[in-house]
Amino acid sequence: MSDRPFTKVIKILREAGLRPTRQRLGLAKLLLDGTNQHITAEELHKAAQDNNILVSLATVYNTLHQFKSAGLLREVIVEPGRAYFDTNLSKHHHFYFEQTGEITDIPDSQINIERLPHIPEGTSINCIDVVVRLSPVIRDD
Amino acid sequence: MSDRPFTKVIKILREAGLRPTRQRLGLAKLLLDGTNQHITAEELHKAAQDNNILVSLATVYNTLHQFKSAGLLREVIVEPGRAYFDTNLSKHHHFYFEQTGEITDIPDSQINIERLPHIPEGTSINCIDVVVRLSPVIRDD
DNA sequence: GTGTTTGCAAAGTGTTTGCAATTTA
DNA sequence: TAAATTGCAAACACTTTGCAAACAC
Numbered sequence: 206m207s208d209r210p211f212t213k214v215i216k217i218l219r220e221a222g223l224r225p226t227r228q229r230l231g232l233a234k235l236l237l238d239g240t241n242q243h244i245t246a247e248e249l250h251k252a253a254q255d256n257n258i259l260v261s262l263a264t265v266y267n268t269l270h271q272f273k274s275a276g277l278l279r280e281v282i283v284e285p286g287r288a289y290f291d292t293n294l295s296k297h298h299h300f301y302f303e304q305t306g307e308i309t310d311i312p313d314s315q316i317n318i319e320r321l322p323h324i325p326e327g328t329s330i331n332c333i334d335v336v337v338r339l340s341p342v343i344r345d346d
Numbered sequence: 347m348s349d350r351p352f353t354k355v356i357k358i359l360r361e362a363g364l365r366p367t368r369q370r371l372g373l374a375k376l377l378l379d380g381t382n383q384h385i386t387a388e389e390l391h392k393a394a395q396d397n398n399i400l401v402s403l404a405t406v407y408n409t410l411h412q413f414k415s416a417g418l419l420r421e422v423i424v425e426p427g428r429a430y431f432d433t434n435l436s437k438h439h440h441f442y443f444e445q446t447g448e449i450t451d452i453p454d455s456q457i458n459i460e461r462l463p464h465i466p467e468g469t470s471i472n473c474i475d476v477v478v479r480l481s482p483v484i485r486d487d
Numbered sequence: 488g489t490g491t492t493t494g495c496a497a498a499g500t501g502t503t504t505g506c507a508a509t510t511t512a
Numbered sequence: 513t514a515a516a517t518t519g520c521a522a523a524c525a526c527t528t529t530g531c532a533a534a535c536a537c
Contacts, residue, residue, distance in 0.1 A: 282423060282424065282425060282426055283423065284423060285421075285423055285428065300463075303472060311463045315462075316460075316461060316462065317459065318459055319458035320457060322441075322452045322456035322457050323456065324478075324480065325441065327483050328443070328480040328481060328482055328483060330479070330480060331480060332479050333476065333478050333479070334477045334479065335459070335474065335475070336477075337463065337474050338472040338473050338475065339466065339469040339471060339472060341470075342469060
């Protein structure tokens with residue numbers, strides 16, 4: 206919404222090695238506004254249109270991957286055939302509402318993995334993803 | 347490989363409410379042989395061809411979903427755009443080798459989730475999936 | 488015989504890519 | 513102006529679907 210802190214977003218992009226083009230600036234402003242979001246390319250494209258940010262769907266896809274490579278976003282995999290991107294870079298996990306497709310964060314403090322498994326030789330852990338899949342409670346009364 | 351215990355597979359399908367057709371029997375024999383497998387539709391289709399089981403790719407897809415609905419298989423979601431099916435029905439988790447796409451099991455005894463998160467009201471946990479993503483160790487010598 | 492299942496080909500969904508035109512530095 | 517970026521449309525990978533023919537019971 207604010208128009209001035211453009212400089213901040215420009216700085217972020219520059220430091221990520223990405224030229225601050227009109228499209229990247231617009232998408233970065235939508236994504237990196239400090240709120241935690243779980244968004245698909247289509248949703249972001251729609252959000253851009255709604256905010257008068259002209260950008261093609263192809264560029265949205267490319268930009269999401271560039272942001273991911275630059276460490277500005279993470280990918281969350283909870284269902285086949287659809288990629289979600291997560292603006293929360295801190296350690297955390299996810300609830301996935303199977304009914305609605307909604308994703309919400311589980312703070313790292315609320316989950317704790319004890320007893321880590323023995324890691325195969327020659328490999329190292331990239332990350333550990335925990336997805337708690339939820340369904341609506343069915344009440345029969 | 348064995349030809350006689352067909353009766354066993356027929357029984358499994360019958361109890362799952364699925365007619366034991368030639369295609370389902372063939373696929374069930376490949377899948378439910380007691381080993382733990384993580385397989386895609388394409389891979390299963392190829393395996394069927396290699397074993398002289400005539401079945402179309404569309405039927406492989408349909409059969410995998412029928413088996414899943416019947417509780418004979420589980421779906422594992424580790425990468426977007428590809429569905430893996432898991433013949434291991436006991437509680438366990440997964441290693442995912444990002445480099446190769448390979449999936450292996452983590453026995454439930456080797457991982458332990460403490461302190462479960464607070465579940466949103468009106469929902470119940472369907473399942474908890476843990477994916478430990480691995481990369482090859484990079485050695486610089 | 489009747490309802491189920493199959494296979495094909497077509498359609499669908501989400502994503503990536505080649506390339507000319509445009510923009511950035 | 514040289515290199516990076518964009519947008520389009522086409523290609524892509526994977527999956528689902530409609531429907532006539534084949535099959536199971």
